[in-house]
Amino acid sequence: MKNLNRRDFFKTTAFGVALATLGAKSAKASDKMLSEDRIGVLVDTAVCVGCRHCEWACKVAHNIPTTDLDTYSDNTVFKEYRRPEQTALTVVNEFENEKNSLLPIQVKTQCMHCERPACVSACIVGALTKEEDGSIIWNDDKCIGCRYCMVACQFQIPTYDYDRSIDPHIRKCDFCHDRRKEGQLPACVNICPNEALLFGKRSEVLRVAKNRIKRKSDVYVNHIYGEQEVGGTSWIYIASKNFDKLKMPTLVKNPAPGISESIQHGIFAYFIPPVTLYALLRTIMWVSTRHKDKNSENLSDIHKDEKGEES
Amino acid sequence: MKKILYILIPVIIICFLVITVSSSQTQLHKQENKVTVSKNQNSKISDKLTAYDVKGFTCKSCHVNEYPTKNDPGLSDCPREYMVSEYRSPKEGPDVVVINDMSDNYSGVVFSHKLHSQMSEMSGGCTGCHHYNTTGPVLNCRNCHDKNRSREDITVPDLKAAYHRQCMTCHKQWTLENGCNTQCHLQKGTNIEQVLESYKGKEHPKVNSPEKMLWETNSDKGKMVTFFHDEHNKLFRISCNTCHNQENCIKCHEKKPREDYSKPVKIQKSLEEHHSRCNNCHSGNSCTKCHSGQELSPFNHGKSTGWTLNSYHNKLECSKCHGNSVPIKKLDRNCNSCHKNFTKGKFDHKVTGIYLSEVHMELECKDCHTNGDFSKAPNCKSCHDDKSYPAQLPGTRGKK
Ligand code: SF4
Ligand code: SF4
Ligand code: SF4
Numbered sequence: 001m002k003n004l005n006r007r008d009f010f011k012t013t014a015f016g017v018a019l020a021t022l023g024a025k026s027a028k029a030s031d032k033m034l035s036e037d038r039i040g041v042l043v044d045t046a047v048c049v050g051c052r053h054c055e056w057a058c059k060v061a062h063n064i065p066t067t068d069l070d071t072y073s074d075n076t077v078f079k080e081y082r083r084p085e086q087t088a089l090t091v092v093n094e095f096e097n098e099k100n101s102l103l104p105i106q107v108k109t110q111c112m113h114c115e116r117p118a119c120v121s122a123c124i125v126g127a128l129t130k131e132e133d134g135s136i137i138w139n140d141d142k143c144i145g146c147r148y149c150m151v152a153c154q155f156q157i158p159t160y161d162y163d164r165s166i167d168p169h170i171r172k173c174d175f176c177h178d179r180r181k182e183g184q185l186p187a188c189v190n191i192c193p194n195e196a197l198l199f200g201k202r203s204e205v206l207r208v209a210k211n212r213i214k215r216k217s218d219v220y221v222n223h224i225y226g227e228q229e230v231g232g233t234s235w236i237y238i239a240s241k242n243f244d245k246l247k248m249p250t251l252v253k254n255p256a257p258g259i260s261e262s263i264q265h266g267i268f269a270y271f272i273p274p275v276t277l278y279a280l281l282r283t284i285m286w287v288s289t290r291h292k293d294k295n296s297e298n299l300s301d302i303h304k305d306e307k308g309e310e311s
Numbered sequence: 312m313k314k315i316l317y318i319l320i321p322v323i324i325i326c327f328l329v330i331t332v333s334s335s336q337t338q339l340h341k342q343e344n345k346v347t348v349s350k351n352q353n354s355k356i357s358d359k360l361t362a363y364d365v366k367g368f369t370c371k372s373c374h375v376n377e378y379p380t381k382n383d384p385g386l387s388d389c390p391r392e393y394m395v396s397e398y399r400s401p402k403e404g405p406d407v408v409v410i411n412d413m414s415d416n417y418s419g420v421v422f423s424h425k426l427h428s429q430m431s432e433m434s435g436g437c438t439g440c441h442h443y444n445t446t447g448p449v450l451n452c453r454n455c456h457d458k459n460r461s462r463e464d465i466t467v468p469d470l471k472a473a474y475h476r477q478c479m480t481c482h483k484q485w486t487l488e489n490g491c492n493t494q495c496h497l498q499k500g501t502n503i504e505q506v507l508e509s510y511k512g513k514e515h516p517k518v519n520s521p522e523k524m525l526w527e528t529n530s531d532k533g534k535m536v537t538f539f540h541d542e543h544n545k546l547f548r549i550s551c552n553t554c555h556n557q558e559n560c561i562k563c564h565e566k567k568p569r570e571d572y573s574k575p576v577k578i579q580k581s582l583e584e585h586h587s588r589c590n591n592c593h594s595g596n597s598c599t600k601c602h603s604g605q606e607l608s609p610f611n612h613g614k615s616t617g618w619t620l621n622s623y624h625n626k627l628e629c630s631k632c633h634g635n636s637v638p639i640k641k642l643d644r645n646c647n648s649c650h651k652n653f654t655k656g657k658f659d660h661k662v663t664g665i666y667l668s669e670v671h672m673e674l675e676c677k678d679c680h681t682n683g684d685f686s687k688a689p690n691c692k693s694c695h696d697d698k699s700y701p702a703q704l705p706g707t708r709g710k711k
Contacts, residue, residue: 047472049479073486102561103483185461194479195472200465208466211378 034115038134038234039175040202041189042209043108045239045246046219048196050075050092050106054188058090058110061176061187081247084109085159086171090188095246105239107246108188108197110173111136111157112226113234116255122152127170134202134234135175143170154230154251175234202234209238231255370443370455370467377466398446399437401428407510409503412453413470418496420474421506429515433551433558440477481560518551518563520544525606533602542610546629548637554588592638618644618686622711623662645683647676664711671705679705 052072059066064087078094085091090110097105117136120128127142128149145168149158161169176186184190189199198205206227213220225243226236229251237248244250376385404424411419431439437449444450456473457464468476478495485491492498497506526536543549593600601607613619624632632649633639646653655675660667671679679689689705691698 047476049475049483070487073488075486100559102559103480190460193471193475195460195468195476198465198468199461204465211466215378215380 034130034134035132036203038132038202040113040134040200040205040234040236041186042198042200042205043235043237044196044198044209044212045105045107045237046216047194048092048106048108048192049194050078050094050104051193052077052092053191053193054108054197055088055090055092057187057191058173059088061179062089062174064088078104078106083159084111084157084172086161086169089171089173093247095241097241099240105241105246107237107239107248109155110188110235111175112155113173113175114230114255115232115234116230118152118154118230118255119149119158122148124148131177133180135177135180136172137174137177138170138172140169143168145170154249202236206236209236213238228253373445399441399444399449401431401437404428404437406513407507409507410474412451413458417471418498419503420495421497421503421510422495423510423513426510426513426515430518430560433555434560435556436552481564483561520551523609528602530598530602532598533604535603535605535607536601537603537607538601539609546610547639548635549592550637553591644686646685647683660706661709662711664708665704665706666709667706 053069056066056069056072058064075094081093082088082091090108092106092108095105095107097103113134113136115134117128117130120130120136123138124146125142125144127140127144128136128138130136145160147158147160147170149170150156150160158170158172161171176184176188179185179187185199186197189197198208200208206224209224209227213222213224219240220238221240221242223243224236224238225248226233231254237243239246370379373387373389374385375387376383379385406423406425408422408424409419410422427440428437431437438444441449443455452473453470455467456470457467458470460469460471462469467473479485482490482495485494497503520540522539522541524538524540526538528534528536530536544551589601612625629639632642642648650658652658653676656672658676660672677683678693679691680687681690681693688700691700691703691705695703
């Protein structure tokens with residue numbers, strides 16, 4: 001925390017203005033904790049066959065109720081574009097393949113486990129943390145349900161259990177934290193028949209990705225999604241089609257935490273008593289839960305706003 | 312008292328926050344990452360390996376660089392004692408292959424190798440599946456692909472993925488209960504002998520090829536394009552895989568119901584793809600070779616080459632004159648190029664319809680047919696200043 005002097009203390013009235021200027025100071029703290037050997041997954045969408053076994057395995061590993069694996073063969077779900085939610089931490093979507101209409105492209109979506117996670121910076125109570133291995137996990141006991149992380153995440157990943165707004169749950173892919181503690185691979189990686197999900201050190205999977213593009217330059221577009229987006233992500237993607245056509249947001253190199261962190265740091269830097277903050281946030285929560293039906297629309301609006309601010 | 316409370320409450324809350332934040336940070340340092348991933352190590356090359364001693368081979372026995380490419384194979388000194396230069400053909404392959412390398416986890420698979428390999432020549436040959444297999448023995452997938460998904464060297468896919476990628480590229484539409492478990496993986500209690508028996512003698516049905524294809528284009532060089540498929544294939548002996556070498560099985564198998572398989576498939580291609588196939592051979596031809604205002608007529612030896620085939624020649628197989636080489640060899644018009652025995656006295660000139668007089672019979676062929684060009688009128692001038700063919704004849708006309 002910064003050194004405070006009396007003048008700073010009285011500046012609280014200028015809080016709003018100051019927020020903007022603080023934007024540039026981003027999450028350097030998480031940098032030094034990251035291990036050289038931090039993990040990553042390469043999602044090779046040219047190899048994925050869209051079997052959705054990963055969706056099933058993820059649910060089983062997280063005790064989310066699910067039907068039999070057989071039922072996941074039903075590919076009518078691809079008719080609608082889906083996003084991860086609290087009952088499905090990862091989902092697979094299908095996109096047209098212009099090169100061969102008989103072989104559509106499938107893309108698995110889950111938390112990207114950003115190198116500079118906006119969600120972690122946005123969380124005012126430290127419920128979300130970035131582990132040394134690069135994964136982002138959260139702590140239900142700490143979460144106060146403010147949903148700052150949902151707003152901050154550029155990939156619209158964290159989802160919120162609206163049925164439990166008193167005892168809130170944020171849900172997202174946790175990189176199979178528990179399984180990995182026992183020396184197992186993430187459930188989705190383990191089940192994938194084609195190893196479309198390649199697990200390893202981030203530096204290694206990045207190297208494999210580069211070489212796959214180099215060797216099959218006729219198949220892949222020359223872009224590793226997540227190598228640089230928002231400062232890099234642990235889950236990286238390669239594809240035979242431009243990523244904006246696969247509904248992957250076009251993002252800048254710079255990490256997103258700038259904005260969200262400035263809110264959080266601003267608050268502490270200018271000494272607003274946290275009680276006021278809690279009260280404010282509870283009011284926001286109360287207001288927004290009243291509008292929960294409309295929430296998905298609201299959310300995307302907020303996203304637009306935020307992107308606008310960023311650029 | 313009230314004032315103390317005002318100061319105390321925020322202080323307590325801040326303390327609480329500082330403690331929670333710092334405890335979550337110490338957690339970070341304690342975290343252990345149990346799935347260990349470390350660098351690959353090049354395996355050592357043994358000096359005594361022979362071509363057939365494949366067990367000790369890895370990719371890295373021969374390639375020192377990690378990602379060998381055609382242009383940069385990164386070859387080390389060859390560890391083999393002698394060179395093997397035999398290439399495999401699909402015909403040599405087994406009828407069925409039983410794959411049960413991972414049967415402790417998954418039920419085995421009976422793979423109808425012959426049915427698949429018969430068509431492989433249309434999609435890259437054996438190497439379409441047996442990639443990176445050099446000359447000599449065909450390697451098993453497990454020679455290069457590790458059984459463990461959690462492994463040190465992640466540069467090549469694991470064995471489960473290696474198998475699945477081979478199948479699923481085409482069989483992408485399979486579902487567990489309609490494909491994977493019914494056509495591929497043997498289910499509990501399956502009599503494997505019976506399955507093997509069922510594949511005995513099974514062959515891929517002969518592929519029906521179209522006689523000719525007609526396209527209507529919007530080219531200003533001529534709207535109609537006629538392509539004589541049979542001619543190229545049968546007459547000019549251009550093998551299927553000269554053009555069809557990157558086909559995908561599903562082009563035939565998913566487009567139409569099974570009962571329609573006997574009909575030729577129309578394959579969708581881009582303009583460039585269409586042209587590139589023709590241009591392999593016809594790059595020197597003008598557009599109008601194919602593009603025309605109307606449908607073209609089939610190949611005619613006289614029209615296309617200027618050499619009309621008459622009673623003798625038109626009974627012959629093309630290869631009799633043109634040999635077996637592909638593309639077909641162009642011949643000159645010198646009869647002696649083929650008819651080496653056409654010399655003075657040995658050639659019965661009557662077959663040409665001109666019965667030579669006794670004097671003319673004594674001459675060498677080239678005395679009249681200068682430069683050995685028999686398509687041109689014979690030259691009388693070297694002996695007779697005042698005579699010329701066909702006003703005067705070196706004999707009489709008669710029946711051919
Ligand atoms: S399990 Fe693998 S192949 Fe199947 S949908 Fe998921 S990523 Fe794709
Ligand atoms: S993708 Fe979203 S939720 Fe996941 S780490 Fe990045 S910012 Fe956080
Ligand atoms: S890593 Fe684990 S939590 Fe994340 S998508 Fe895969 S199975 Fe689900």
